[in-house]
Amino acid sequence: MKSHTLSVLVENKAGVLSRVTGLFSRRGFNIESLAVGTCEEPGTSRITIVCFADDAKIEQVIKQLNKLIDVIKVSDITDIERVERELALIKVNAEPGSSRAEIMQIASIFRAQIIDVGTRSLVLMLTGDTEKIDAMEKLLRQYGVRELVRTGRIAVIRGAKTVKSSK
Amino acid sequence: MKTGAKILIEGLQHEGVETIFGYPGGVVLPVYDELYNSDLQHILVRHEQAAAHAADGYARASGRVGVCLATSGPGACNLVTGIATAYMDSVPMVAITGQVPTNLLGNDAFQESDITGITLPITKHNYLVKRTEDLGHVVREAFYIAGTGRQGPVLIDLPKDVSTGEIEYEYPENEPVTLRGYQPTVRGHARQIEKAVDMLLEAERPLIYAGGGVIASNASAELVELSERLSVPVTCTLMGLGGIPCDHPLSLGMLGMHGTQYANYAVTESDLLIAIGARFDDRVTGKLDTFAPHARIIHIDIDPAEIGKNKKVDVPIVGDVKAVLQEMITRIRKEPRYQRWNARIQAWKEKYPLQYRSDGVLRPQYVVQKLSELLDGEGTIVSEVGQNQMWTAQYFCFKKPRTWITSGGLGTMGYGFPASIGAYFARPDQPVFDIAGDGSFQMTIQELGTVAQYNIPVKIAILNNRFLGMVRQWQELFYDRRYSYTELPPVDFVKIANAYGVEGMRVEAVEDVVPALKAALDCNGPYVMDFRIEREENVFPMVPAGAAINEMIGGHMQ
């Protein structure tokens, strides 16, 4: 069992996301994270799905995804050199005084941006891989994390190669 | 200017549809009004489930896309079992449902149900059409998707304002449908085919395991040709029966849970299994790791997702069965082989034939056997689900493809009678028999109204054991004869048939079986035969659930 990153190019049509996610739940595959957005090809979207499964299972997921009419291309980019990012917005308690200063220090170490300042809280924006975000959240917990919002993971292959649009 | 309803009906006609099965309601009124003018034949069923099954039976008997039509909400929901049945057996079908007007969508309007959501997991694809402008190409896409690749049902949900909306539209006649996300592979990979042929020539005990894909791809002639070139024996799944004539010397009949002993023994001893359009279903394989334990496996299928799904495969070939078999045949010279292997199988056939008691008691196997002799491979045989289905699969000698129609994957009781209505319209020159159980028949018995109204000459042979027999058999064998809710009180089926204006006969004695079957054949309308069979007859041989397929019980007569 390992974590797989799938890049799925789909027709940008109503209901396509529920077709994709419905397939995962119906066939007993768990999604760890999911991110969707329109992409470079007009009329299409790219879904990045991270899921935890063994090789036989992931092969079955990919084949089943390929059978969906609105799915144009599925690529497993797990073993390809790639860059992956996730974005998190963290609202943390920050009373004026020493804790506020400490939080700002942590933020600068992680290269997080402070995007909102309240009288008793701060909102931090952090991009990075899952581990980096987990690590910063852990450090901030002592101050009291009021809210944590994370996007799913997105990924591209390194270099000029792309996930091509033919099935 | 044309309304959406007109575009739909014209679209169906352009796709070659002649007969549809349906049931009206509020939001499909515009469509029904258009039907009133058209020369499309519409058969009014008595329940929408029957419309779906009839469209399915039509598709299986003809090889063409079947069409059913229902209103929104309850009408659409009543189609669901029929759509799921078609999906599980890869049957090409287009289901059209009415929907509330687009401005009410999502409002819990009267008779609104999210039928595209409901049928997401049981359709090959579905559409909620939001603009009249989209309807024409949706119809074309739907037929294209339903009828190509691994076939299956496609649903079109049609809001009322889309069918009343008016636009300028001409059906594009010769323009092929192209979908960038859907390009089924037809031709098999040449090197893989080469490899498969080499493996076949190297093998000593090869066996072909043929499934419904052979029928779907109209590849029976190719199957028989391949088998005969080298004398490779063939066993069929429930869905593959008719792919090779049952009396062909190389045919082993059905394999699996209620297969023949010789077929299951052959699988267990074979050193090369060639799976053709089959999917290693649990009713076939029994305990998976003891299935074909000595065999290398070649798997030919149009659906790449089926290959390696249940069993590891040595040579996968993705492609249309017919095209792949043609390729294989061109690479093989006629040269009978495997004499020792075929002799061994012949010895099993002689030692372990299918058999039942002939002791003057009316037994279901006898009824099926006599019907088989009477029809001699002609006609269309449809079944319900349960013991009746298995006895038919075992004792009817199918000689041609598409003459055997049954719900395999979903096992839907109540399928057979409406499916036989569809089968009749596909081949009106052939007699159609529905071999029924008393339980199953009562699930769609209301269709007696339909066959009476249109004088559809479908013959229903009820193997009446006053039990949900297949469940009772399991209770007898595995639950210590505790018959929990499986007994049915006697029903006078002939009286019910008569009340609908349908003729019928009750049969209690062995000697009355053949006269009853002949009376049914001679009757030019529908006919019901109520065969009062031995109540606790079992389907044998049988592989208990979870056992290896060569560990069959009940195969020999004591």
Ligand SMILES: Cc1ncc(C[n+]2csc(CCOP(=O)(O)OP(=O)(O)O)c2C)c(N)n1
């Ligand atoms: C719709 C549906 N409900 C329940 C079942 C489970 N089931 C399988 S066979 C069977 C009994 C069928 O009884 P009958 O039609 O009388 O056929 P028999 O086995 O007696 O020949 C049942 C209940 C089913 N297959 N389909």
Ligand SMILES: [Mg+2]
């Ligand atoms: Mg019964």
